Amino acid sequence: MSQDDISLLIDAAKEAGKIALPFWRNAPKAWEKEAGAGPVCEADLAVDAMLKEFLLTARPDYGWLSEETEDCAERLTKDRVFIIDPIDGTRSYLQGDNTWAHSLAIAEKGKIISAVVYLPVKDYLYTAQKGGGAFLNGERLSVGEQSVLPGASVLAAKPNFQEKFWKSEVPAFKKSFRPSLAYRLALVAQGRFDAMLTLRPTWEWDVAAGVLLMEEAGGLAYTPQGTPPVFNSPDANMTSLIASNKSLTPKILEQLSCDILI
Secondary structure (H helix, E strand, C coil), X not given: CCHHHHHHHHXXXXXXXXXXXXXXXCCCCEEECHHHCCEEEHHHHHHHHHHHHHHHHHCCCCEXXXXXXXXXXXXXXXXXXXXXXXXXXXXXXXXXXXXXXXXXXXXXXXXXXXXXXXXXCCCEEEEXXXXXXXEECCEECCCCCCCCCCCCEEECCHXXXXXXXXXXXXXXXXXXXXXXXXXXXXXXXXXXXXXXXXXXXXXXXXXXHHHHHHXXXXXXXXXXXXXXXXXXXXXXXXXXXXXXXXCHHHXXXXXXXXXXXX
């Protein structure tokens, strides 16, 4: 793994924060995307444009996949691909909340090898390299040790706790929520929460960086089929994602009604 790659992502994320912060709580222009895909604002586009130029100038042979860039099939021919969410949690950003994040990752042949999740308002810098551990502002991360479902603290939106998603009753979780999927994964990697769920189709840019944080912190991030996600797919989408420690993840998977999720 090239240390240069993780250093490049860190520099890019910090530059992204410098662009996004002046728009935050300053009424940026915003509009809804087509097909109910959620909001986008001028800060998303400004950050995306900077990141694309910054990163591809440094790595012109890498592919590019970003929420705010029109997709191009050329990325499928590249061994390494940037997978970027310029602002993960745009709705939260527009509401003036402080838990939005820049999510930057590099995939190599389907697996994430470098990742950064940066929350500029909080100055939280989560980083991970394949085989090199996961860190928050330089401090090593480790997932929690909860081993039973009752009482496990789980980050997920309310619809994930509908009975239709579970084989019997919903386990007695302690339920919490953060809008940014990247931040949810980072918090579980940090051990502040025991698990996170998103039981609906999920874009790769939402979770790519967080998946590596989980893996390098000693946890698992799986699809409902019980397999690690594969990145840089043609449609850049996966059915859903479950992340926790190595004890809880299979227990959560066992309780899910996967025929609904597939």
